[in-house]
Amino acid sequence: MSIDAGFISIAAAVAVSFAAFLFYKYPDSGFLDPPRKSIPYKKGLPILGNLVEIIANIDRYYEYVCDIFEELDTSTFRFTQPLLPSLTNTVDPKNVEYILKTNFENYEKGPYFNKLMYDLVGDGIFGTDGDVWRVQRKVASRIFHVKNFRDKFTRVFLDQINIASEHVFDKAAEENQVIDFHDIMFRFTMDSFAQLGFSVQLNSLISRADFADSFDALQMHAFKRFMIPFIDTIERIKHYTHYWTERKSIQQHVSTVNSFAYGIIQERRKKDLLHHDEDSDSDLLYRFMTCKNVDGNLLSDTDLRDTILNFIIAGRDTTALALSWTFYNLLMYPEIEERVLQEVQQYVTDDVESDSVRLYEVVQKMTYTHAVFYEVLRLYPSVPGEQKEALNDDVWPDGTQIRKGDQISWQPFVQGRITGIWGADAKEFKPQRWISDEGSLIRVSPYQWTAFNAGPRVCLGQNLAILEAIIAISLMIKRYKFKRVEGHQVIILNLITLSMKDGMKITVEKRQ
Numbered sequence: 121m122s123i124d125a126g127f128i129s130i131a132a133a134v135a136v137s138f139a140a141f142l143f144y145k146y147p148d149s150g151f152l153d154p155p156r157k158s159i160p161y162k163k164g165l166p167i168l169g170n171l172v173e174i175i176a177n178i179d180r181y182y183e184y185v186c187d188i189f190e191e192l193d194t195s196t197f198r199f200t201q202p203l204l205p206s207l208t209n210t211v212d213p214k215n216v217e218y219i220l221k222t223n224f225e226n227y228e229k230g231p232y233f234n235k236l237m238y239d240l241v242g243d244g245i246f247g248t249d250g251d252v253w254r255v256q257r258k259v260a261s262r263i264f265h266v267k268n269f270r271d272k273f274t275r276v277f278l279d280q281i282n283i284a285s286e287h288v289f290d291k292a293a294e295e296n297q298v299i300d301f302h303d304i305m306f307r308f309t310m311d312s313f314a315q316l317g318f319s320v321q322l323n324s325l326i327s328r329a330d331f332a333d334s335f336d337a338l339q340m341h342a343f344k345r346f347m348i349p350f351i352d353t354i355e356r357i358k359h360y361t362h363y364w365t366e367r368k369s370i371q372q373h374v375s376t377v378n379s380f381a382y383g384i385i386q387e388r389r390k391k392d393l394l395h396h397d398e399d400s401d402s403d404l405l406y407r408f409m410t411c412k413n414v415d416g417n418l419l420s421d422t423d424l425r426d427t428i429l430n431f432i433i434a435g436r437d438t439t440a441l442a443l444s445w446t447f448y449n450l451l452m453y454p455e456i457e458e459r460v461l462q463e464v465q466q467y468v469t470d471d472v473e474s475d476s477v478r479l480y481e482v483v484q485k486m487t488y489t490h491a492v493f494y495e496v497l498r499l500y501p502s503v504p505g506e507q508k509e510a511l512n513d514d515v516w517p518d519g520t521q522i523r524k525g526d527q528i529s530w531q532p533f534v535q536g537r538i539t540g541i542w543g544a545d546a547k548e549f550k551p552q553r554w555i556s557d558e559g560s561l562i563r564v565s566p567y568q569w570t571a572f573n574a575g576p577r578v579c580l581g582q583n584l585a586i587l588e589a590i591i592a593i594s595l596m597i598k599r600y601k602f603k604r605v606e607g608h609q610v611i612i613l614n615l616i617t618l619s620m621k622d623g624m625k626i627t628v629e630k631r632q
């Protein structure tokens with residue numbers, strides 16, 4: 121035997137022994153991520169753990185997680201995966217309360233989350249912790265007061281629905297067009313938030329803004345980063361090959377959203393030199409342009425870009441999706457649609473419809489419509505899953521032992537469908553469950569119904585979103601009868617938000 125052949129034989133024997141050792145050490149879990157005694161886990165492949173199954177189920181990720189909770193009959197379990205941090209999932213409201221409130225200081229978004237989301241959220245409110253987060257939350261919270269809700273925000277929503285009526289729905293009804301309701305809702309919430317947050321008239325309801333596609337592509341990429349190792353390398357290769365394809369690379373999408381955000385900032389800087397007006401002197405952008413950061417300095421354009429993009433994620437996608445899933449359910453259940461219509465006709469009379477202050481007052485009284493919206497967010501929460509990082513070892517109320525650096529996750533989507541939490545009819549759409557025998561809305565613990573998050577980081581726009589949704593539902597249902605398009609299926613698309621794969625195609629009829 122030559123020296124080379126001998127060397128190859130030895131190397132092969134070492135490799136085979138090492139592989140056998142890995143198979144022995146990780147028979148059903150990920151490399152370097154063995155099971156732990158205190159936490160049930162989902163058995164997977166040797167060395168690869170759950171990685172392959174997760175990738176195979178990526179399009180139905182939260183339904184897949186729901187299946188595992190049911191299969192293992194547990195309220196907490198771990199995935200094991202090679203090359204990714206340990207991930208523990210829980211649906212137990214006591215654990216969720218502990219993570220979000222009782223031991224809030226121990227659970228941060230953390231550097232891992234921030235790194236994966238950085239292209240999109242930068243150092244904005246969604247990706248940061250500690251003082252940097254606290255300052256942004258305080259500044260932003262200044263716009264959420266009753267006077268703004270009543271005198272400004274309601275008017276904006278009314279104006280934008282009127283634009284949608286004139287430019288989209290009336291036209292679709294007259295020309296018997298098929299339109300994508302999901303897309304229209306994204307344009308409605310985008311234009312509404314741009315107007316109330318940045319005093320910008322985007323008019324994307326009139327013609328679609330190209331930045332929206334880039335924004336969506338970046339969200340899809342960020343979601344995949346949590347699930348697929350080396351996704352950035354794959355994207356980098358695509359970046360160098362994109363000249364031969366039609367598709368934009370991630371870097372190009374980043375430039376598109378950046379130009380959009382910097383454009384808004386430049387316009388405002390120019391405008392402020394020329395004149396002041398009541399709206400832009402008190403809006404969100406103004407508050408951030410005039411505040412000081414933790415170092416006592418005014419925010420840079422990069423900080424302002426992060427603010428704009430974070431609030432667009434917050435203000436556009438979440439509410440657009442909630443509205444899309446609301447009409448999806450109304451079209452599925454005509455008897456529920458009929459009850460909403462009756463309530464709307466009772467409260468939103470023609471004179472109320474043209475008076476934003478009265479509209480603001482009456483929508484607060486519409487119990488059934490609120491119940492429908494809450495039920496939608498129980499089964500179709502706009503943010504289906506959440507993730508944080510443990511700063512120190514910890515023990516959860518159910519005894520789960522968490523280690524420093526672990527990623528932990530709770531899923532509003534899964535929590536909403538668990539029979540142990542909501543009863544045997546958990547998966548059924550029943551708005552009535554939100555209404556007490558006395559006819560008032562039932563308050564459910566925010567650690568059980570986590571659609572708006574809870575604790576110190578509860579959604580800052582919760583009341584704004586509910587107001588916007590109830591107004592939009594009321595005006596659309598009062599004016600139009602939407603119809604599903606035969607043969608078109610609405611399919612869940614899991615991103616960071618709960619989207620619709622091919623949108624929701626509808627036709628429109630005007631109501632008399």
Ligand code: HEM
Nearest residue numbers: 257434435438439442502503571572573577579580581585
């Ligand atoms: C149906 C609509 C909405 C839903 C379901 C929703 C849900 C949520 C959830 C789950 C979070 C926590 C996200 C996380 O920390 O990872 C959140 C945070 C937040 N939301 Fe909303 N949201 C909605 C609408 C809005 C709107 C319209 C705004 C407008 C300003 C908004 C502003 C925010 C902000 C600023 C945060 C960050 C809070 C913080 O970290 O301190 N949201 N929202």
